Amino acid sequence: MSSNTIEKKVTKADLRQIFWRSIPYNASFNYERQLNMGWAYTLVPILKKFYGDDKEELSNALTRHLEYNNITPFISTFLFGLVVAMEEKNANSEDFDTKSISSTKAGLMGSLSAIGDSIFFGTIRVIAASVGCSLALQGNALGPILYLLIFNIPNLIARWVLVSKGYSLGVEFLSNVEKSGAMDRLFLGTSILGLMVIGGMVGLNIAVPLKVTFFETNLIDVINGIIPNLLNLLFFGFIYWLVKKNINVVWIMLGIIVLGVLGSLVGVL
Template sequence: MAETTQAASQITKRDFRSAFWRSFTLMGSFNYERMQSLGFLYSIMKPLKRIYGDDEEGLRAALKRHIAAFNMTCAPSTFVMGISIAMEESFKRDKELDPSTVNSIKVSLMGPLSGIGDTFFWGIFRVLACSLGVAFAQQGNPIAPFILLLVFNIPNVLVRWFGLKLGYTQGSAFLEKLEKNGQMKLVTYCAGIIGAVSIGTMIAMWVSISCPLTFTIGEMTITIQEYLDQIIPKFLPLVCTLAVYGCLKKGMKTTAIIAGICVIGFVLGVTGLVAM
């Protein structure tokens, strides 16, 4: 940690170690509403308590911010944790900053870092670790499972530890530079755009709804889905997502929304109006 950062920071080495070890619980409470948010919040809980101290209202607001949906490859997630801690310190020092920007930054980093993390950890390290483990196992060597675990987890642990420190130190310096240059609003605006694009991409990839209805007029067969795609590609997934978002904004319970989706989906599926 840089000396200037140490001088201005209230975060101790013990707090960093806590965030590091707790980051291994990131997937411990995964759910389809907010995904890794509980694990993320649990990981940075001690640094947040250190930052806000006796400021219960500030701490409560910070906890609410970091319970928002979060999902990315586990190993590089500590980089985002480090940046989040640095931003929370900035919010504590400067009341004029907009605390909601932290979630915009988190969303903007989820996609790029997940792409890098998936490529290295699931596309390279996992394959390499399994290949070496299988090679030793075929020879009857008892160290085969240990080879697999070491080859995969050594880079995993290193990325988690140094990602946390790099995210905090460089994130803090980067934020201070933006504050001095007055470019924080521009970065926040761009991050919001990237976040919106990421959400739109996830809707197109994960929400699969189509209309299989067809009509025959003379010798012409009309497929409703083809016309919907000409108007707006992935129109039905977008409508479904916006409807769910509207229900959440109105305060409806998640269980009620899920039950409604099941009932409506079943009825529309049986009648042939929609297909998954």
């Protein structure tokens, strides 16, 4: 928060810089805070503009933006723009609650990711791969080129448009929906959508070629005939139980890999 009388405003050049810096947003990844480094990197110029004359405020700003962060990169600029508007408000106000910045990120990045993943990974990438692969199988060099164009043109357009939209909505959007009670409904609706995406992933088949020898029947077909995808649900529940027991996620992932390799070698998976 700045005590200066000169109001600090975000310019179009600042938003363009956010756009360009968002492109390598997911180039750095860690298991503890995931994409926080890319998030902070994208915001560094804005934070220096707002708090460059106050090292303590700059340090606080960098600290809150190095918290856990993970959002689909293709629509990340919407949240970037929204957060930039909040930081602008904080830089020009003595009574702005900076905790609301972290709360906004935490509340929106998961639900926005569900939407972004569905659009870009679940739809656009599938279409791009279908077009690209069909041409590549025919020996046409346009296959990989069209794949990259079909996927990345909407990607760049979305980033460019959403950074301005997020900033223009800004704090006024949050205050308006909060007063109307729409924020709770928004979070509830987007959370449901996110859970639906996760539920769809749980429904993916686990191939178990193990057969009941006497009847010559595939065991997984018998199980699915009684309760479809029961094995998937049980496996998902087991992983969830491990996470609740605070088992390190890295060990869980390694265990899944080892289980898959051994299961494949012995013919069970």
